Amino acid sequence: MPVDYRAPNINARSLGQHLRRIREILELSYLDAASRIGRNADWLARVETGFGHITPTEVAEILDAYGAPRGMRDVLVDLASRPEGPPWLAAHVKRLKALVRDLYTIESESPLIHTYGIARIPDLARCESYARLAFEHHIPRVDVDEELDLLLHRQRHRPGGEPRTLDVILDGHTLEHHGGPADIMDEQLTHLLELSDDGRSTVRVIPPSTGAHAGLHGSFDVFEFPAVTDRVSVVHTALGIDATPVDLWDTWRLIEEVTLSPAESRTLLEAHRSTLRE
Structure with a gap:
């Protein structure tokens, strides 16, 4: 409940x-x-x-x-x-904790989201097949179709009617040790490549050779609201999304220092996809 x-x-x-x-x-x-x-x-x-x-x-x-x-x-x-969030959230609000509802509401208002993923692809950068697989193996068990519907609405949402910009950073080990079926990872890598080519978003990768870096503590997002010069940070744990009392922007900047450029990251993503297709 x-x-x-x-x-x-x-x-x-x-x-x-x-x-x-x-x-x-x-x-x-x-x-x-x-x-x-x-x-x-x-x-x-x-x-x-x-x-x-x-x-x-x-x-x-x-x-x-x-x-x-x-x-x-x-x-x-x-x-x-819009105190209750976007209309599509209403179908899910009864099963969500109030804090989760509020975090999805504030996410829906952000036109620019910086999202970092380690061990798994960030929610907003997942293709449908990868997301479905993740929900099928979620502990505790969840209604896969219900969760997928919520995620797809989050991904497709257009704050203020305009397409959202995603700034994605992935830890390279997420690509090397994904543990998923080759066909699904192929779709996921293709999705990341398409995302990086949409004219708004960027996808960058931390090379596996980097060693220790500021992002080892876990996945997180930073929501930006340029018109009011404000940011909200959230973390992603095994139990789901959660609020953080601190601004993780400084951590994001430290992670940026060890990422490959967008072009270099694209080359790495293409190389991983080619390996899957061999």
Whole structure:
């Protein structure tokens, strides 16, 4: 049975953080800000921590009073308009923990995702056959079709109606020691090559000869929201997706230092695919 956390959903928390940062940049106290927007200071404090209810109209009024740029205003009003996530998530929300629901919601809002995978291909970079195989061997057992439907919707989602950009990094051992059927790995490598050729995304590989590096602790994603200069980091464990209280951007940059270039990575992916076809 899903576990419901008694905490603000991640959209409300993220929205509150943005409003707090804007207020602090303006060097306004709670009382000063409340006076400017014509609201109670206690209500504003609850909103900034993600526990206070706020409508999209109220968000717009606050940002207008703060003199926020139009682009930032539009992004935050849009964030306030979708507290429950994209429509396709509704079919799965009853079986998901509240935190997982919220993480998928915030993922759906990100137009640029940096995703790192070690031991397995990252969720958003998986082809359908690889994903199905992974779900078939998942412990504890899951409904494969249900999980696949959710993943495919996550992959196909277009934040703001625009195609998402993926920045993928793979640990090279993931390709060398995949343990999967050759035909499925062939499809997966082809998918990665197509992804790297879509005009938006990049796929890079850490060569197996690298040795110890910053990514050995596990797979993770960093979601970017350029219009509001914000990032959210999540980790992927054997039990699924989870939130992390720290920004993993510095770890990502360290991993980047040991990756092959996109062109070199493409050559390596093609070589692995050729080996599978021998």
